[in-house]
Each structure stands twice: as C-alpha cells, then as structure tokens.
Amino acid sequence: MLPRSRVAAVLTLGLGCILLAVGIALPLLVPPERPVPLELSETQLTLQDDRARIGPSYLAGEDGDAAAPDPVTAPVTKTYAVSLGEPADRTSAAATVGVTSVRGDRDGDAALLDAEVWTYRVDRTTGASLGDAKVADTPATPAVAGEVDGQWLAFPRNTGQQEYPVFDNLLRRAVPAQFVQTEDVDGSEVYVFRQEFDHEPVRQSNPGYYRATSTTGEGGVSSLYRNGYKEFRVEPRSGMIVSVTEDIQDVYVPDGTDGTDGADGSDGDDGAAAGEPELLSAFHGATPESERDDLLVQAEKIGHDRPTRGWGIVLTVTGAIVALGSAVVALRPQRVQRSGPAQAGE
Template sequence: MVRMLPKSRVLAFLALGVGCVLLGAGLLLPRLVDAERPLPLDLSQTSLSVTDPAATIGKAFLAGAAEDDPDTITGPVSRNLSVSVGAPVDEDATAVTVGVSTLRDDMAESLGDQAALLEAEVWSMRVDRNDGSVAGDVKVADTLGTPAGDAEIDGQWLAFPRDTAQETYQFFDRLLRRSLPADFDRVEEIDGREVYVFRQTLSAEPVLTANPRYAWLTQTVTTPAETDDEGVETAPATSTVSTLHRSGTREITVEPTSGMIVSVREDTRDYYAAADGAETGLLLDLHGETSEEERDALLDQAVEVGEDRPVSMWSLALTVIGAIVTVAAGFVALRPQRRQ
C-alpha cells in the first residue's frame, strides 16, 4: 500500500522550489541586468537650440543681395539640432538621424522656415546607447539635389559618456568636420543639480581641410583696375580667393550622470581669410546660447535617464526572500514523518 504525503509536506516541497528560484534569481540578477540604463528610444526632449538675438550675417548668407547692399546685417539667428532616434541596430547601438539648421528668426516668423533658412544638413549614423559615441558609417546630406556623402565623427557630439569625468574630451564640430579638444572648465549648479561645463577653443580653424564641399567655402574679392588722371591703366584688376575659417569658443554643459548635453553657448566667428591670414569678409558672427526653458527641460530628462536601475535592491530582496522561503520550506519538507 502506497502512503500519500500529507498536504502540508506537498505544499512545503512546492515552496522549496519557489524559494530556490527566488534565491537563484537574486544571485544572478546583477550579472544578467546592467544597472546603468542605456539611451532611451522614446526621449521626449530631442532638440537643442542656440539663439543669438543680434547676430552679424554676411552677404554670402543673404540670398538675392545686390552689389551695392551692405556687406553685413544684424538680426536674430538660431542654430537648431534635432535628433530622431530609430530602431535599435543591435543590443548596444541604435540608428539616429540628426537635422541641423541655421535660421533667421525674424524671417521665420513672417515668411516661414523655408524662406528663413540659411543652411541645413541631415546626418545619419549609429550611436552607442551606453557612451554616446558614434559607431559605424556616417552619411550627411548637405547639398540640395545631391546624394548623401560619407563623413566621419571621431569624438563626442550628441552626448558624453555616462559618468562624465572632469577631463578633456574630443568634441565634434559640424562645420569643420573634425573633433577638437573640449577641456573641463568648471562645475555649476542649476536648480540644485550639479552639471559640468566643458570649453572648446577654436583658433583660425580652416574649413577647407575636412569640409571641401561646403557651399559657402570660398569668397572672391575683386579689386578694380587703377588708372591715372588721363584714364590710362596703371595697375590691372585683381581677384583674391579667400577660404572660410572659424574662430571662437564653445561651452558645452553636461549632466554628468547620464552624459547628456543640456545647454550650449557659442561665440563663433565664421570668416573668410586670404592666404596670408588676413580677414577679407564675414559669413556669420554668432554669440548665442540655449534658452533657460529649454535647458531646464533637457536637464530634467537627463537626470531621469541618469538614474540607475534598482538592480542591487531587487537582487538583495529576492535573495533574502528566497533564502527565508527555502530554509522554512526545507525544514517542513524534510523533517521526519510521525508514524500513525
């Protein structure tokens, strides 16, 4: 005759199995789940703007400017960077599209963005969701009616690494198409939150080096012929071709836990220079920064992204509960049965 186990002992064996599962899950959780959150795919804040209410705009950027028009005008200009995060390419990287545009804000209000557009580019790339670096091939469409061309991004651009350090990083400049050092400058506090400010210095950097396709790369200055009082030419007309250069500074404000950029200040001068370095004309003189409203929204998002998953807490809770259930159930299940 087969003796049946009492119901209490059957339940104890089931509880013993559950306890072992909980104990194993608690011990393995830190190895299976990374506490650091990767870049989310559904960011609510995906754009950053730098606005100068009184930028100096050169004639090369003024469509339809006549010969006798002034060489420069003053007006509000904003440079906008908009990020679209696509589907993950693999466990670590995701596809990203970045639109960069420079607008005359006064014309945008009255005539629309299309009429106010000074320049625009669309970048396509893969971004590492853990450290913000660009991984894989990069394409950029910068000329209307032509296919996107190849490009390289060898430093930080859209974000800094998580747990950003107080050190120098290579930061990408879109116009120069190369990265230059951005040195840690200082710690600031915004609404009780600590942020790091990095400073990048640009000194007569030539655009021609890595961006030879730029639409406003060169400027030709023609000097008319000289004549004497009788109209006889004493010196022929000359033409000087100058190329675009960039000088100035850029300050990048970063929320260090997430590595996300929350604000940028640019004091840059894009000008034409002859072979001897002498300035011959201006494209754009910009002294702008991200608005406080946009900065605060980006900072709130960065703080949320920077929060680690509570892996340690859940691991400890599962391990403790699993151990208690296993010991208690094991005691009940394995104790000797009393004879009837």
C-alpha cells in the first residue's frame, strides 16, 4: 500500500498538470483583445458647422420658388448613429448606421438635407466589413444592395501608423487615409489620419445620387464631384474613432468642362450662369469637444486587454512548479524497512 505522502504527491501532481493546461489554454479560449461590445454607451458621432453653405439644389422649392438662385449660409449638423446587434458572435455583429445632415435653422422635414441607413456585418476586432451591405437612401422605398469597403465605423485594434482605406458614404467607395501625426488629447495619445478628396467623381460608384441643378441649362447634364479633406482622430489601442474634422465641398460640374472654376465652393458659385459649376454644399465642421471626450473615455476602456495573458503565465508557471515538485516526491524510491526479528537473525 502506498504511503499517504506518496498518494498526496500523486494528487498534487494531477492538480499541477491541470493548472499547467489551463494556463496554456486560457489565452486561446479567452483572447486578451476585447471586441467592440454590442452595448455601447456612446453610439453617435456628430460634426457641426455653424456656417455651412447650402446650394440651390437643396433650396429648390423653398418659398414656392422653382429654384433658389444663390447658396445660403446656415448651421448644419452631420450625425453618424451606430448600433450593433444580432446576429452576433465573438468576432462579428450586424451593424446599422444612420447618416443624416440637418439644418439647424429649420424644423421638421424642411431641416433634413440628406438621410441614409446602412446595414451590414462588421468585424468586431478589425472594423472591416464582412459581406454584402444594404442602403436605404430614398423615403418610402426599400433598401438596395450596396457595398462598404475599407474602414468606416472604426480602425483595427492596435492601429498602426500607416495608410488605411476609409469608406466615404457619398462616393460609396474607400479613399486612402494617411497617418499624419499623433496628438495629445486630455493626456491621451490619439492618431490623426487625413483623407484627401481631389475632384472625386460621385457618379463612378454612386450613379443614383443626383439632385436637380439650376445652372446646366435646358437638356444640360452635370456631374457631382467631391473636394476637400477629412481628418480622423483614432484611439490606437481600441481603433475607435473619437472625432472627425471635415472641410468638404460638393460641386456639380457641367459635363464637358474641366470643373476647376468654383470647385472650391467659394462665393464665386453664387448665381452661376448656365454651364458653370454649381455648389451643392460646403461643410467645414468638427466633432464637439464634449462628445470627443466621452468617445475617448469609452475607447480607452475598450482598448484595455483582458488580463488572460497574465493569468495564463501565472497559472502555467504555478502548475509547472507544483507538477515538478509533486513528481519528485511521487517518483522518489521508497525506503524498505526491515522488521525487528529479521534484523536480530542477522
């Protein structure tokens, strides 16, 4: 019969092996990286411009006019409202993104300039689109097939200081965003990426987007182009976008012209004659600081890894020590003790 010390050593050896196995498997079963949670406290990103320029195509029909002759200056707010939900798993989720542009000096339907609702699947770690998308951009009509390419809601976890393709919902394609610098925001480091638009044609990937223009003349056809830039500020560990700055001008240019005159959305577009470029909108706005700070706090929480890697190391080392010590005791040769009479007979 085995002595109690050896039985205890064998049991302890089994415990050490279990700790060793759990320590090795823990980081694999529970990855340290936290995916973007389905329940976010901050689900909205806004940009505000108190002096946006709104062109005749948006103003047509106001006050009974067939078309307003000149752009107007008004406060405009762009909003990206995001929700993640089912079907979802540890790596992906269904995403719904509502994009609106609203005038601050109007009420009700008159205030709405543009509205879209996108649905697609998103990778909860990389922020990339997974599969087909649908978009509803016309009231009282069903959603149509679309495509979300590149990053949009977020950058990948552990964002690098490199170029990333970032989706633009008007162009409906990705445009490269270059890393330009780091910034300190309330003691936290964020990465700044800049996306440039140089006379980018909207018709190429979004041929259905068109508003009636007043400057092309009878039978004239014009094409919409996007100019300007966007800057994204990203918390690098989580990849979450915490603020956006835009300086964007969207201009209709009659086909057959070079589109250079008035393409910057300046006052030169006001009252343009037939055949000249016509401003659709000029927006120079940014995310309010209070909202940026809230988004940054949320991003930093998401960016903190689970302690599974550290616990895995602790359990592995502890299990190895316990197993090794127990094995030494369990496998140690047992001393044979001879009885008293036998010793006397010698």
